[in-house]
Amino acid sequence: MKPILLIFDLDDTLVHSRMDFITLGRWIKEQILQKNLTRLSADELSTMSVSQMLKLVEEYDRVKGTSHGRDLWGKVEETEYQGMMQATVEAGAGEVLQQLQARGFILTVLTNNSRKTADTVLRRFGLVDFFEQVVTRDEVEELKPHPAGILLIKNQYVSKVSSIYYIGDSWIDGEAAQAAGVSFIGFNLDREEVPMVTHVSNLGELLDFFHQVSLPG
Template sequence: MSQLKAIIFDLDGTLVDSARDLQDATNALLAEEGLRQISLDETKSMIGDGAAKLVERAVSATGGDMTRLPALVARFLEIYQANASRHTEAYPGVADTLAGLRGLGLPLAVVTNKPHAATMDILEALGLRGYFDAVIGGDTLPERKPHPAPVLMALGQLGVAPEAALMVGDNYHDVQAARAAGVRAFAVTYGYSHKPHAELGADRLIATMAELLPVVEGGLAA
């Protein structure tokens, strides 16, 4: 097994809990359309595959007009990006873990299906931007996770080969993207997974972000 030289993180459900802001923006859109509001649990079940998929799922669940999806996605982005970090918080242990990993000399990246502008706003607001050498959003490339292209783009910016990298995420698309890119994958057992964690196919499950640093320091031994 190659020595670890870089770590790539998912954002929503891995580094930050953004569900409340996503719920607020989705419900503001639904209210404009005269549709019912969705709960926080419903929102969490819809997160992970990008803004367009979130809006599609929400509009479908509330009986909205699916033929207007492109316009509704555009409106959602206007609403969300104006307040992307109002309630969003880093999960416990995230900042300390990122600082510890940087202290080991590891370059770090974020690869998310969230739009790049909102991603940058959140990282800046939470004081996390400085930890990352590359940030790839869901609109940076034509492809999003589970496609490997965003992961490979991050690796290219970091100058690290796939076999020397680790992806840490919370959902199936994170593990699938990592696998397709030839990268090892860990999954956190909090967040917004759409499948049981044991079925994600990750190399390892971690219950808190704080568990990651000692695992990395120990050479990723199982």
């Protein structure tokens, strides 16, 4: 029996940073509009994630030969790292990951955070050794909701596992999973936001969902 691969989001799934994504997104939108970096309206930008807005700026830079994206990413990295330094770990995360690992699951992480941030916070809370692989924005060309990161992991394991699940707290996680052809488990996420096979309100509920899965043999 082949094992099951679980891919976890990081922020607001395994850990909880103090990063204010709403304020950051609003600031980036204002910078884009003030500097006329897109023809999109404020309302259109408001429907986009931070990574999607930054993608627009990077495309503008390529055409115009400017470096606005670098400046905005600098602000993102500063805000992200400061938020993660004040992070807390999701209740029971270590115990649940330990049990899943003992039952033969392959555990990985996919996050839009930087390598520096992801490694720092996973080590801080003693979670890093549970994961066979951690993929950050530094290893992919497109960020969630693009499926590139999930596909990177999926393509490495697809022949070795019986099924693949992505666990995340945001619509961008659900859209990325759907586009990659991977089952999505919503974590404290409105069931109506994106298609999902199940919803959990704490990590311990994953053990109940997968209660029929045993060690591969």
